[in-house]
Structures are given as structure tokens and as C-alpha cells.
Amino acid sequence: MKLYEELAESLRQRIEQGFYAGGDRMPSIRTLVREHGVSVTTAQEAYRQLEDAGLVESRPKSGYFARVRCSTPELPRVGRPVRRPIEVSKWEDVLNMLGAETPSKVFSLGHAMPDFTGPTLKPLLKLWSMQARRSDMRGLEYDSLKGTEELRTQVARLGNHSGCQLDPDELIITTGCQEALFCALRAVTQPGDVVAVDSPCFYGAMQAIKANDLRVMEIPTHAETGLSIEALELALEQWPIKAVLVTPTCNNPLGYTMPESRKRDLLLLAQRFDIAIIEDDIYGDLAYAWPRPRAIKAFDTDGRVLLCSSFSKTLAPGLRLGWIAPGRYRTEVIHNKFVSTAASSTLSQLAVAQFIAEGGYERHLRKMRAQYQRNRDLMVNWLEQHFPAGVRISFPQGGYLLWLEFASEVDCVELNRELSDTQFRIAPGVLFSASGKYRNCMRLNFVNGLDRQTEEALLTLAALIDQRYAKAG
Amino acid sequence: MKLYEELAESLRQRIEQGFYAGGDRMPSIRTLVREHGVSVTTAQEAYRQLEDAGLVESRPKSGYFARVRCSTPELPRVGRPVRRPIEVSKWEDVLNMLGAETPSKVFSLGHAMPDFTGPTLKPLLKLWSMQARRSDMRGLEYDSLKGTEELRTQVARLGNHSGCQLDPDELIITTGCQEALFCALRAVTQPGDVVAVDSPCFYGAMQAIKANDLRVMEIPTHAETGLSIEALELALEQWPIKAVLVTPTCNNPLGYTMPESRKRDLLLLAQRFDIAIIEDDIYGDLAYAWPRPRAIKAFDTDGRVLLCSSFSKTLAPGLRLGWIAPGRYRTEVIHNKFVSTAASSTLSQLAVAQFIAEGGYERHLRKMRAQYQRNRDLMVNWLEQHFPAGVRISFPQGGYLLWLEFASEVDCVELNRELSDTQFRIAPGVLFSASGKYRNCMRLNFVNGLDRQTEEALLTLAALIDQRYAKAG
Structure with a gap:
């Protein structure tokens, strides 16, 4: 020692x-x-x-x-999604939550924007500013279709943290993780196919499934161990599923990290049924435990895992920089990348590559992991004290998102509507279900911990629930 | 007066x-x-x-x-594309031309990168650099799904130049024009549908047609007046065409601008057969005549025109900033935008919006229009003198791209292969055809005019053609 x-x-x-x-x-x-x-x-x-x-x-x-530590709260129950492939609905609710049509000064507890106000991001902005003024003006050029060599090299190096041997020449830089997921889905499916997902599932992935005329098979998911391998196996036996799309590390919205043994089981199952795995690792580098958990991709032997990620949660979403390690589907993914956006923003790539190379990314991660873990504990303790009895709360292993499950009569869509008089908003659970389940659930972020505004928003919310569902309690 | x-x-x-x-x-x-x-x-x-x-x-x-002026050269003949809907091929050739897999120091006469080395772009870089350092760090945020208000406002204002009344709230900012075209195609078609295009046609649009499982109907196109309205009418009577995708102003690759009367005729035809028009206007602001020609969108009365454009050719492609005015298809386009990339790069939007607001865009356009027109004249004169007799040359009305048609036995794919020993490359005509027509054609850019390297490349090319096809001449 x-x-x-x-x-x-x-x-x-x-x-x-x-x-x-x-x-x-x-x-x-x-x-x-x-x-x-x-x-x-x-x-x-x-x-x-x-x-x-x-x-x-x-x-x-x-x-x-x-550190102030807290124990595991009473976790949300395993969901009961529809037990057959269905079409994805709920776009109107997603659009409403995104606030695309009515931008305003609302304070959303539901969004998933990271904290980028800390001092450890300042060097990135400085590098960005410098890159904009470099004399060869490389930031203005069309970038190579697969992304700048500088950034692909750095992303490959970061792959070591998740146990992945990534080859810079195989990686493709994308416009955020959304483009990575979109290209991955298109690469492994044809219209009419079925894709299995963890449930609740990130609405962006589900809307991409919808847009590609695919149907979704939602698999019951445990708030601590992730997607049920057993339920997936049953589904694979019954339906012509082409791919499974999962967020196994620091899941959005449930926060769990699948134990490594279950990640391996999932991979074995995919091999047995010869389906692709689309692995969304966007929150993976925000795992509180370090070295961080390994990705499923780390165990992949035959290139069936398409690893998708981005800097939107670890650094900042405005960068619009993600990537995909597409395994055996590279030819299809690169065609999809070309037709959807042709190339990614050159200047952001150069700035981020330099930021990583100079150690800024890892310094920033270290700070954010600690901050988010501290916030989780504060938030879980606070919610247990102030929220209605019987509330079930997820216990995230990374990232900055909580999933809350209330008594079955609580209607979070209705709550959000009632909040419209205030400046606060939440993300109702229905967004994370293809068929509008999880109406009694919501996603909250704890990016800012229990600052004044967050506490005020949460107290407003708790009072509203008490007032509306008091007799139910 | x-x-x-x-x-x-x-x-x-x-x-x-x-x-x-x-x-x-x-x-x-x-x-x-x-x-x-x-x-x-x-x-x-x-x-x-x-x-x-x-x-x-x-x-x-x-x-x-x-100005040194030159007269119209002998123009390329109207092409003879396949007279039925077909699938798009040629992706391998496009990939090869893009150099995505083998990046190297080649000097490509075939690419379509604008000149961004002039002094009139310097203020943009300065603004970019300043925006990166603004204290509210807004460049790091998720942008609104439809784009920043600042940029949408400026784009709407610029619409006046093309005669379009654009509403900032209807516009959607995209990751380059490619994403605009991609979203537009997806908004107006279902897999299996047929899309009519001008022929030759920009390969990026055709590959997007391919990726969406659509078939293409190539319409014969005149090098001076554009797509044949008569041929399109015949095609519409015969095939279930859902949309027509055209670049009617400063066409890529042919350089023509459709006369306004023909633009109106095209719109009337689209109304009669109730199909959508996807109008690619990416080179429109580089029309040599100013005020610039009006877009088809300017005459649109029922929202069937989806106007797609970007700053990639007028400012710089590395920005990855385009936009779409989607008319009646806005709901579909905004869903497509969300699922493919979620948002566009915030910082670039802020920098470009400020650049336009301060008059920098119009100053830059004025300079580039004059430069490209001068280059066109120099280039056409030079090619008429130095290239094999019988070569036919387009006479662009804007932008910086030329289309060359050689005697039928000249094989430009083969020429490009023979150039592989040199550092020069061209864009063979086959890229612009769904079925590999235009083998005796090529696209050249005249971004840099007749600088030393361009002249050397062209002389190498001329010598190669002479040597290989001398007996044919």
C-alpha cells in the first residue's frame, strides 16, 4: 500500500x-x-x-x-408498461415541456440542463474564444464528415474511463447525442420494426423511434438494477425486435446504474437473439463513483453495440457535440450522419478537444460529480421531509435527475397545468412513456441543489399536492 | 432621376x-x-x-x-436522365469525393467551400470570440428548438432580399442547409414516395432522398432556364410524385437562375397537382445581380413551399447554420428537427445574428458577389482558350461553381482516378445523377479564381484530357 x-x-x-x-x-x-x-x-x-x-x-x-450522506429512499416501483409493441405518442407534451413555442422565463425543475456556471468551465470559453481568432480560420471550414481528428482522438482516450477501446478512425462526431441516437436507430432498423427500450425512457429517444416509423416495446425497469433482462427475453421470444435502446449508466430518468453482471447478461441476450444494442451513455461520465462504471460497449466482442454520448451533460448543451462508436454499423451511420447534417460545428470541436487535452474536462468532471452527489443527498433528505408521505424517490448513482412516484391518484400533468400561474414547471412522467403511463410520476433536476429558487419551487409544488390530494392521502 | x-x-x-x-x-x-x-x-x-x-x-x-466581361459560352446540353422514378446510387462516389475516409492534402477543384479568407469575415470571428466570453455564458445553453430569437429575426429581415415575407416565429434554424433539406423531405413524404428533382442535382439532396427510402424522378434541366416545366408536368401526370426539390436560384451545379416567370409556372404546376416544393436557396444571396432574384417562396400563397438555406456558402460552412421556412409543414419539420439534432449551436447563432445586425453580412456579400463574378469571367475565358475544343461550359448567374460537359467519350470518373498521382481532384458529374449519368461532365469551383494552384490544376487536367482523348477529338 x-x-x-x-x-x-x-x-x-x-x-x-x-x-x-x-x-x-x-x-x-x-x-x-x-x-x-x-x-x-x-x-x-x-x-x-x-x-x-x-x-x-x-x-x-x-x-x-x-460528505453528508443519505441512505437509499423508498424507490419507485417497477413500471407496468403496455405488454406489446406500440406507437409512440406524447409529442405535444414534449413540445410543451421544451417550451419551444412559448419561450418564457419559467424556472423548470424538469429540464436536464447541467450547471455550467462554475469556474472549471471558464477555460473552455477562453479556448473557444482563442480558436475563433486563430489565423488559419480553421473553425470556418467544413469539418470532415466524421469529425475533427483532434476531437476523435480525445474522445477515444476518454473511452478508457468506461473500459472501451475506441479507435479514433471509427468514431463519428455528431450534433449532440440526439443525432447519435437518431443515426444509430436508422442504421439498425427499417420502418415498421420494433425497438425495445427501458421504461421509463428518455423522450428524445422515443420521439426518434416515432419519427422513423418504428414501434416501441417498453420493458419493465427496476429503479436500482435497470431493465429487466427476464422481461426483455420474453419480449424477444414473442416479438420481432431489432434493437434494444438503453441508458444503463446513470439512467435518465431513474438514475440507476445497471450492475456490470446485468450489463453482460444484456449483451449475451442480444447476441443470442442477434439484435443491436444502442447504448446511451450521455450521463456516464457523471457517475459519482470513480473510476466510473464500465459501458456495455466495453464487453462487446462482435460490434453490435452502438455507443452514443455527448458533452451536453458533462460540459454544456449549447456546444451541440456528441459522438457515436458505431461498431459494425459504421457504413450506415456515416451515411445517416451525412444526409442529416453533413458535418458538425468545427470550432466547438477544436475548442473542446483542446480543453480535454489540457486536462480541463477531467478537472471539471471531478467538481461536477461531487457537486451533483452532494445535491442528490440534500435533495433526497429534503424531499423525504417535505413531500407527501408515500412519495417514492429514485436514488441516482450519477447525473442530476430524480424520478418521483406519488400515490396513484396524483396527476402530474394536471399539477403542471396548475403551476402555470407560477413561474415553475416540472417534467411530468407521461413524457417518458410511449402510451402516457407514469402520470403519477415526475422528473426533477437537482442541478442547483437546494438554492432559494429551487426550494421555493418545491415548496409550491408540495403545497399544491397537499391541497389537491389531501383527502386522497 | x-x-x-x-x-x-x-x-x-x-x-x-x-x-x-x-x-x-x-x-x-x-x-x-x-x-x-x-x-x-x-x-x-x-x-x-x-x-x-x-x-x-x-x-x-x-x-x-x-469589369472584364465575357459572353455566354457554349452551354451544356439538356441532360437525358432516366425517364422513370429510380433509386439513388453513387454514395460510394460521394463519400470518396468528400474525402471522409482518406483525409489528405489534396487540392479539390470539385468541392464547394467558399472563400472565407477575406477581411470582411474578420468581424464575424471577432464577434464569435466576444460571444464566447460573455458573462452570462448563453452560448453554453440549450438553444430553443427553433433557434435563437436573435438569429430568426435577422434571417426574416434578410428574406426581404428574396421577396419573402418571413415570420421569425415560423422560421426554424437548422444545422446547415443539409438538415433543412432532410427535415423538409421527411415532412412531405412517406417511405416509397417519389420526389422530382432538377437534373443534374446536388448530391446531398439526392442522398437524403435515398436515406429516406424515397425514389427520385430526375427532370431534364436547361443550363439557362432550369428545370423543364413541360417535362415535370408529364412526369406529374404519369407518376405519384409528392414533392419537387429544386435549386432555382444560382443552381448547383449548373449555375442558372430560373427566370421569374418560370418560377411562377413551377408554383402553379405544384398547386395544380397539389405537391410540395422544396426550394434550396443556399446560393441565392450570391446572385451577381442585385437586388437578387426572388425566390419561388416569394409567390407562395398557400404555404406549399419549404424554403431551405444556410450561411455555409455566403459566410462559412464550419458554422453549421442553416434555416427553413416550412410553410404549412411546420409541425412536421419541428418534430424532425427535434429528433435529428434537438437544437443548433447557440454560440454560432448569437455571433452570426450580431454580424448581420451590424451590417457585416451585407458588406461581405457585396464583396463576394463581385469577386465570384470576376472569377467566373476569368475562368470561362481561360477554359475556352485552354480546354479541348467542344467543351461546353455553364454560365453561372451567381455562386462559384461551373459545370463542364466534354465530348461523350470523356470519362471524368476515370480522369479523377488518373489524377490520384497528383494532389488535384475534381467532382465527377456522376455524383449529380441518381443513376450515374453525366460521366462526361464535371463540377469545378472558381472560389479562388485563377490563382497559381488552380491554373496548375487546370493545366494538368487539360493535358490529361488531351493525352487520353486526343484521338477522340
Whole structure:
């Protein structure tokens, strides 16, 4: 055991024995150096280990603190989606939630925009600004169809974190993860085909299924272990399913990460039935545990996994930069990429590639993981105290999204409508179902933790639920 | 007649009487002021009128010169595409031309990248750089699904140039014109449908037709007046065509602008057969004549025209910014936009909107129109002198692309292959046909005029044709 590991271990024991409670200030670096006779680097590395383990957090200019931890709340129940392939509806609700037609100053607890106001993103903006002024004006050129070599190289390198051996020449940069999912779906299906998804499922993926004249087979999904392999197997035996689309790591909206053994099982099942796996990994790098969980793609032996991701949740969505590692479907994906957008924004690619190369991405991730994990704990504790009894709450393993399930009579579409007098909005659960299930569920983000505005919004919401469903409770 | 119009008229007469020959220096502003007793503003406005009329050009720091003009060359013949709906092939050739898989330092006379090295684009880069550093970091946000209000407002304003009354709220910003065309096609067709196109036709549009499982009906097209209305009418009587996709202004690759009367005829025909018109206007703002020709959309009374365009040819393709005015198909287009890329790059939108608002776009257009028109004349003259007898050359009315038709035995795919030892490449005509016609044709750009490298490339090409087809000549 190395010196910093020994030090980290001794601090870990003291935290777990309750010597440092959640929120307590940990000894400063200087104190550790003096008391343990170690170097500054060793003390720093020990705290880094504890941070990765989710035991301490650093606060700028204040030092290290033992994390406030919370236990798993009562989790949402496994959903009961329609047990046959169906068409996707709910576009009007999605459009309404996106606010595309009536942009306004609403404060949406339902959106999935990350926090990009922190200091660790500032260097990216600086690089962007510099790239815009480079004398060869490369940012203005058509980028290669598959993306700049600089960014593909960096994305391939980041693949190591998720256990994936990615070849820069195989990767294709896309306009966000949405384009990656869209191209992947088109590559592995024909109109009329059936695609299996975890349920609840990201509405963007489902709307892409709809747009391609596909039907969706929603698979019951556990809030801790993910899509039911058993239910998927039954569905595969019964229906002509061509692909399964899943978000197995830091799922949206449920927040779970499928255990690795289940990821392997899913892959084996896909191999047995010879179907493709479209793996949405967009929140994967925001897993609280580090090194982060491996992607299904990491175990792929015959190129049937199309790994889709982006920088929209880890850095910023305005970049519109995603990517796809398309496995054996590369020919189809590159044609789809060409016909849908021809190329991706060159300048953003150059800026992000440089940001990653200079270590900025990993610095930013470290900060955001800690922030989001802290926010999760605060939020779950708060909701358990202030929300109606019987509410079930997901326990995300990464990212910044919560899924809430209320008593069956609570109607979140109606709640959202009643909120229209306020500046607050939520994302009702029906968006995440092809057929409008999950009416008693909603997705909340905890990007900003319990700041004043969020707390006010949540209190408004809790009061509204109490008022409307008091007799039901 | 205003004073500057009188002055412009007298200068125009002297040019047309041969008093100033092509390339001659025109009187300086100071001379005009002294000799005609007018103000500096009047003299400047007179030259501005003559510039718009294509009679003089300004050269930075040198003053005004009478333009070298050339007469219409022998134009390419009307093509003879397959006379029934067919599937689109040639993707391998397109991929090869794009150089997506083998990026290298080739000098391509075939590509369609504009010149973005001039001083009039510098302010855009500066604005981009500034927007990247704005303190609210708005460039990082998810943009509204339909695009930023700033850019939609400016695009609507620019619509006046093409005679279109565009409503900012109806416009949708896209990731380049390719996404606009892709969304438009998907909005007006179902898999299996037939789409009519001008022939030769931009390969990106045809590959989008292919990707959506549509068949294409290529309509014979005249190098001066565009798609044959008569042939389209026959096709509409015979086949279940759902839409016609055309580039009627500064066509790619033929360069013609359909006369306004024929644009109206096309619209009437579309009304009669109740089909949609997808109008690609991507080169429209580069028309040499100013005010620019009106778009078909300008005459649209029932929302059947989907106007698609972008800044890729007028400013720079790396921006990935296009737009669509979808008429009555807005609901379908906005769904397609959402599922394919969710949003467009926010920062580029903000920078371009500001650039337009500050007058930078129109300044840049003025310069580029003059540059490309000058290049066209130089290029056509040069090709008539140096290229094999019998070559037919298009006479573009805008943009920077030429179409060359050689004797029938000349094989441009083979020529391109033989060029593989050099650093030069062309775009063979087969890319612009669904079935591989136009083998004896090629597209050349004249973005850089007759600079050293272009002239070297063209001489290499001419020598190769002479050497290989001498006996044929």
C-alpha cells in the first residue's frame, strides 16, 4: 500500500466510525503534513482518493469536508408498461415541456440542463474564444464528415474511463447525442420494426423511434438494477425486435446504474437473439463513483453495440457535440450522419478537444460529480421531509435527475397545468412513456441543489399536492 | 432621376460605348467630385449602383475598375436522365469525393467551400470570440428548438432580399442547409414516395432522398432556364410524385437562375397537382445581380413551399447554420428537427445574428458577389482558350461553381482516378445523377479564381484530357 493510500484508509475509517460526521470540516492539508509527517502531494492525493470514493468533498477556499450522506429512499416501483409493441405518442407534451413555442422565463425543475456556471468551465470559453481568432480560420471550414481528428482522438482516450477501446478512425462526431441516437436507430432498423427500450425512457429517444416509423416495446425497469433482462427475453421470444435502446449508466430518468453482471447478461441476450444494442451513455461520465462504471460497449466482442454520448451533460448543451462508436454499423451511420447534417460545428470541436487535452474536462468532471452527489443527498433528505408521505424517490448513482412516484391518484400533468400561474414547471412522467403511463410520476433536476429558487419551487409544488390530494392521502 | 442615378447613367454609357474597357481604372471619387461638381456621397453611391449592376468592381486601396466581361459560352446540353422514378446510387462516389475516409492534402477543384479568407469575415470571428466570453455564458445553453430569437429575426429581415415575407416565429434554424433539406423531405413524404428533382442535382439532396427510402424522378434541366416545366408536368401526370426539390436560384451545379416567370409556372404546376416544393436557396444571396432574384417562396400563397438555406456558402460552412421556412409543414419539420439534432449551436447563432445586425453580412456579400463574378469571367475565358475544343461550359448567374460537359467519350470518373498521382481532384458529374449519368461532365469551383494552384490544376487536367482523348477529338 502506498503512503497516500494508507493515509486515505486511516481517514476513511475515522469517517465511517463517525469521528467526522457529514458536513464536518476535515483536517487541512497543512495539518495532515504536520501530524502524519507526509508531503503535501501525499496529503492531496489521499483526499483525492476520498473524493473519488464519495467520502469527502472539497469546497473552494474552505478545504475538505466529510460528505453528508443519505441512505437509499423508498424507490419507485417497477413500471407496468403496455405488454406489446406500440406507437409512440406524447409529442405535444414534449413540445410543451421544451417550451419551444412559448419561450418564457419559467424556472423548470424538469429540464436536464447541467450547471455550467462554475469556474472549471471558464477555460473552455477562453479556448473557444482563442480558436475563433486563430489565423488559419480553421473553425470556418467544413469539418470532415466524421469529425475533427483532434476531437476523435480525445474522445477515444476518454473511452478508457468506461473500459472501451475506441479507435479514433471509427468514431463519428455528431450534433449532440440526439443525432447519435437518431443515426444509430436508422442504421439498425427499417420502418415498421420494433425497438425495445427501458421504461421509463428518455423522450428524445422515443420521439426518434416515432419519427422513423418504428414501434416501441417498453420493458419493465427496476429503479436500482435497470431493465429487466427476464422481461426483455420474453419480449424477444414473442416479438420481432431489432434493437434494444438503453441508458444503463446513470439512467435518465431513474438514475440507476445497471450492475456490470446485468450489463453482460444484456449483451449475451442480444447476441443470442442477434439484435443491436444502442447504448446511451450521455450521463456516464457523471457517475459519482470513480473510476466510473464500465459501458456495455466495453464487453462487446462482435460490434453490435452502438455507443452514443455527448458533452451536453458533462460540459454544456449549447456546444451541440456528441459522438457515436458505431461498431459494425459504421457504413450506415456515416451515411445517416451525412444526409442529416453533413458535418458538425468545427470550432466547438477544436475548442473542446483542446480543453480535454489540457486536462480541463477531467478537472471539471471531478467538481461536477461531487457537486451533483452532494445535491442528490440534500435533495433526497429534503424531499423525504417535505413531500407527501408515500412519495417514492429514485436514488441516482450519477447525473442530476430524480424520478418521483406519488400515490396513484396524483396527476402530474394536471399539477403542471396548475403551476402555470407560477413561474415553475416540472417534467411530468407521461413524457417518458410511449402510451402516457407514469402520470403519477415526475422528473426533477437537482442541478442547483437546494438554492432559494429551487426550494421555493418545491415548496409550491408540495403545497399544491397537499391541497389537491389531501383527502386522497 | 436622382443626382447619383444621373451620374451612374453617364458612366454606364461610357462603359458600354467602350470608352472604358474591361480592366480599365475608372475615375476616382475625387475626380468625379471635381469634374461633376457632386458630393463624395453622390459619387460613392453612383459607383455602388454600377457595382450592383456588375459594370464596375472596387479593388481595395486601388479604386474602381470597369469589369472584364465575357459572353455566354457554349452551354451544356439538356441532360437525358432516366425517364422513370429510380433509386439513388453513387454514395460510394460521394463519400470518396468528400474525402471522409482518406483525409489528405489534396487540392479539390470539385468541392464547394467558399472563400472565407477575406477581411470582411474578420468581424464575424471577432464577434464569435466576444460571444464566447460573455458573462452570462448563453452560448453554453440549450438553444430553443427553433433557434435563437436573435438569429430568426435577422434571417426574416434578410428574406426581404428574396421577396419573402418571413415570420421569425415560423422560421426554424437548422444545422446547415443539409438538415433543412432532410427535415423538409421527411415532412412531405412517406417511405416509397417519389420526389422530382432538377437534373443534374446536388448530391446531398439526392442522398437524403435515398436515406429516406424515397425514389427520385430526375427532370431534364436547361443550363439557362432550369428545370423543364413541360417535362415535370408529364412526369406529374404519369407518376405519384409528392414533392419537387429544386435549386432555382444560382443552381448547383449548373449555375442558372430560373427566370421569374418560370418560377411562377413551377408554383402553379405544384398547386395544380397539389405537391410540395422544396426550394434550396443556399446560393441565392450570391446572385451577381442585385437586388437578387426572388425566390419561388416569394409567390407562395398557400404555404406549399419549404424554403431551405444556410450561411455555409455566403459566410462559412464550419458554422453549421442553416434555416427553413416550412410553410404549412411546420409541425412536421419541428418534430424532425427535434429528433435529428434537438437544437443548433447557440454560440454560432448569437455571433452570426450580431454580424448581420451590424451590417457585416451585407458588406461581405457585396464583396463576394463581385469577386465570384470576376472569377467566373476569368475562368470561362481561360477554359475556352485552354480546354479541348467542344467543351461546353455553364454560365453561372451567381455562386462559384461551373459545370463542364466534354465530348461523350470523356470519362471524368476515370480522369479523377488518373489524377490520384497528383494532389488535384475534381467532382465527377456522376455524383449529380441518381443513376450515374453525366460521366462526361464535371463540377469545378472558381472560389479562388485563377490563382497559381488552380491554373496548375487546370493545366494538368487539360493535358490529361488531351493525352487520353486526343484521338477522340
